[in-house]
Amino acid sequence: MPDVNAIVAERAEPGVEVVTVTGEHDLSTAPELKRQLDAALASGAAVVVDLMQTTFIDSTVLRVLILAREDAGERGIAFRVALGESTGYGVRRLLELTGMEQRLATAPTRAAAIADAAAL
Amino acid sequence: MPDVNAIVAERAEPGVEVVTVTGEHDLSTAPELKRQLDAALASGAAVVVDLMQTTFIDSTVLRVLILAREDAGERGIAFRVALGESTGYGVRRLLELTGMEQRLATAPTRAAAIADAAAL
Amino acid sequence: MRRVTSGAMTPNSSGFELELAALADNVPLVRHALRGLLEGTGSSDERVSDIALAVTEACANAVLHAYPDTPGPVEVSAALSAGSLLTVTVRDHGSGMAPRVDSPGLGVGLPVMAAIADALEIDTPADAGTLVRMTFDLRPQAS
Amino acid sequence: MRRVTSGAMTPNSSGFELELAALADNVPLVRHALRGLLEGTGSSDERVSDIALAVTEACANAVLHAYPDTPGPVEVSAALSAGSLLTVTVRDHGSGMAPRVDSPGLGVGLPVMAAIADALEIDTPADAGTLVRMTFDLRPQAS
């Protein structure tokens, strides 16, 4: 697999941890995504998941995202998913099929997601 | 359908409400079972569900039983399901297929279920 | 209690076809017809009960998921071939398979059908709705 | 990261067969082979992505549910017939369909497969395990 498939966490700006997911992800990388999201949620910062360059996810990855969002909600941590025009069909399609698009707390760009999360 | 298909609630002994389910039950009667279980759980008594003469249930009925048990647990209400030799194959089979037999807080006779629930 | 709004039943020795409204109260009727059909086949009570469960779950899905607004029709047909193979088809003309994360159900319907039927087939016909076909081998020992 | 413990791949113009260990890390390989096979068929990127999703969900089930203890084999085969019909089979030799109320999954795998495939078939072969067969019509407009 090309190394375009990556999950990278960074402190994009003070108080906002961004986990950037690129390429395609499935049950083989879902545990790594979960680890990074758990760490971000434990960091005390707001959390953004950037799916702008994600091309494909399966239901195990969707499950990790849904659980992270629920976890953030319960712990009062600001949480946003950047999901926009550049996000791959293979991500949008699963969200549409499952009716989850509305339920992930999305923003249409990475910058908007960061601004939203920082403002919460 | 013969009227052997019934759901009857009664105060079997002081402090123990017994909901007796006879015959076969599915989505057509699951809402009625839920109503009676909700009422029993609201009555302040311990709750027993008697499945000794139940011949068949579908997954919507199983769901009502699982939710009632969870509800009872959260509210600290004693709860037992009587499930024994006379219980029909069509009940035991679904519990076995779904691995739920252990999870419903069962007792092997109606009397044992009432005694357990009263003692909790 | 039973609102059979449209019941056209043509039972015969080798099968039946039912056209019912997708209402919960109609599901016991399907089991009733099924048990009638299986009576002469020498199938064990346990096997008949298993088949009734699988078919009930298929009908429940049509009732609970196919028609978000007004209940439409469900067609249930059962055919015995060579006395030993039962094919049951449950067809609705609803929204088509829509995976829902927040399903109101327990989420075991499809796997229960798959576990009991010797073969489970789910088609999404071009003209909308869902067609579920289950095949059951009625010979003793077959599972 | 990729532990392809047993990979016997025989790609040809009209199909492939893969025999893999039921490990999460092997699932991307299946998508890779599938995309290779579909390249010449003129299928849209969207259709290929949908098919990749349905097949991924089938493989995920074999990995996550079929083998509670030690991972066994998963056989994935794909065949193109007449250039317009794709049949994908995912077969494990595990525990067989076991409906679980407390599944660790999201519970949308089977309905996602059913929604995308033109036909989904689930068999429980007598010699254990689960066989999932999906048929996809590759002609444009077909859904």
Ligand SMILES: Nc1ncnc2c1ncn2[C@@H]1O[C@H](COP(=O)(O)OP(=O)(O)O)[C@@H](O)[C@H]1O
């Ligand atoms: N006939 C149908 N029409 C539309 N959607 C269906 C149908 N049957 C099943 N589904 C979808 O498939 C999902 C899984 O079905 P099932 O395994 O029976 O679980 P449950 O019904 O308990 O959710 C349902 O939640 C529903 O979203």
Ligand SMILES: Nc1ncnc2c1ncn2[C@@H]1O[C@H](COP(=O)(O)OP(=O)(O)O)[C@@H](O)[C@H]1O
């Ligand atoms: N290959 C398989 N082997 C054993 N059980 C399976 C298999 N595939 C599916 N199942 C059972 O069917 C259930 C429903 O599968 P699915 O709809 O994909 O949801 P999920 O995998 O998210 O639970 C699973 O929870 C599992 O119990």
